[in-house]
Amino acid sequence: QVQLKETGPDLVQLTQTLSITCTVSGFSLTTYNVHWVRQPPGKGLEWMGAMWNGGGTDYNSAFKSRLSISRDTSKSQVFLKMNSLQTDDTAKYFCARQLAFFDYWGQGVMVTVSS
Amino acid sequence: DIQMTQSPASLSASLGETVSIECLASEDIYNNLAWYQQKPGKSPQFLIYYASSLQDGVPSRFSGSGSGTQYSLKINSLESEDAATYFCLQDSEYPLTFGSGTKLEIK
Numbered sequence: 579q580v581q582l583k584e585t586g587p588d589l590v591q592l593t594q595t596l597s598i599t600c601t602v603s604g605f606s607l608t609t610y611n612v613h614w615v616r617q618p619p620g621k622g623l624e625w626m627g628a629m630w631n632g633g634g635t636d637y638n639s640a641f642k643s644r645l646s647i648s649r650d651t652s653k654s655q656v657f658l659k660m661n662s663l664q665t666d667d668t669a670k671y672f673c674a675r676q677l678a679f680f681d682y683w684g685q686g687v688m689v690t691v692s693s
Numbered sequence: 694d695i696q697m698t699q700s701p702a703s704l705s706a707s708l709g710e711t712v713s714i715e716c717l718a719s720e721d722i723y724n725n726l727a728w729y730q731q732k733p734g735k736s737p738q739f740l741i742y743y744a745s746s747l748q749d750g751v752p753s754r755f756s757g758s759g760s761g762t763q764y765s766l767k768i769n770s771l772e773s774e775d776a777a778t779y780f781c782l783q784d785s786e787y788p789l790t791f792g793s794g795t796k797l798e799i800k
Contacts, residue, residue: 613789622793624781625790640788679739679782680747682739683737
């Protein structure tokens with residue numbers, strides 16, 4: 579059974595660093611790509627970046643300077659780290675599996691950036 | 694970046710009716726388009742890929758069509774469980790971009 583589950587803080591202070599973990603099961607990170615997508619309250623979805631099955635990464639240039647994605651294949655985990663958080667980074671953060679398209683998503687974690 | 698313009702933002706329809714949702718891309722995306730359904734508090738569910746291919750397990754009342762820059766999702770014979778937000782995703786070019794979503798209410 580394919581599952582993705584995001585875990586992370588509910589609240590992060592302004593200018594601090596956000597760390598979220600996507601733990602997957604039912605598939606291998608060396609076969610499927612895992613992407614990060616976020617959705618601010620009441621707004622649309624925004625693609626953030628990807629961890630490719632071969633271990634490389636790609637980022638949306640809107641985040642490139644402050645976003646980092648990594649993984650631990652032995653633990654079936656993909657990590658998102660984003661620094662210098664601002665209030666407009668308040669959003670629900672999702673991870674999603676991709677081979678051709680995103681076929682499975684996690685339920686997301688809502689993160690509020692507080693001043 | 695490819696802009697995806699989705700319409701309408703919301704719609705209300707009765708049980709048994711048929712509705713359509715449109716996504717217009719700012720350039721040709723060569724059918725690299727998927728549709729998703731999202732219910733509050735739940736993860737998005739994959740409905741359609743390559744513009745018109747139905748994902749396994751998705752009811753046949755859902756269908757997708759289009760080409761070039763214009764794509765649509767049609768839902769026939771609406772059921773109460775179809776109340777949700779629907780959005781499109783273009784996978785033709787990075788950065789991937791999404792439509793803004795359509796909230797479907799069932800009367």
